[in-house]
Amino acid sequence: DGGITQSPKYLFRKEGQNVTLSCEQNLNHDAMYWYRQDPGQGLRLIYYSQIVNDFQKGDIAEGYSVSREKKESFPLTVTSAQKNPTAFYLCASSMGIAYTDTQYFGPGTRLTVL
């Protein structure tokens, strides 16, 4: 089955720790995205990547980092510099820069800071 997987589903972090959220897709999509969702708010863009080895900051990139070493993978690291990391994190992908195209989402990761 083609799709986007995110792991883990739930993640707990102690203050001061870095954690990495996984996002993998087998849709052969070039572009990938990370969003954050807080209660009562829509999704906000953290980072996006149009192609391997390239990524750009979104609207709320502070305290986060990403890498894109493989087309299929776009991990997000939540660093200790992120002041309020408790949120629901969604990864998405789309065909890529040659298209203005629909984004498809993974099932999400719920991050809680203890």
Next chain:
Amino acid sequence: AQTVTQSQPEMSVQEAETVTLSCTYDTSENNYYLFWYKQPPSRQMILVIRQEAYKQQNATENRFSVNFQKAAKSFSLKISDSQLGDTAMYFCAFMLAYTGTASKLTFGTGTRLQVTL
């Protein structure tokens, strides 16, 4: 910058009835796309329907249809014959039509829809 506004935080509809969710947006651009996404309790974001701004015809997908009013910058979603499985959070989203850059989405704050017996 583009903004998307959903003015109805919560709505309720009885099973088999019709409900309309509102969305307005603000942009100075002429070429763009609009989307409705559904987020059920599982929290998976699911595409419901998509509308290209250059198309005058309103998009439809089975029981879901939109009323796209470009001049008014309005994009409402109509759900006909509502089913219990339609219970979810519904998000309106906007995307500029570019080539050469990744297609970034701007979301509204969502409308929580409850379908009741």
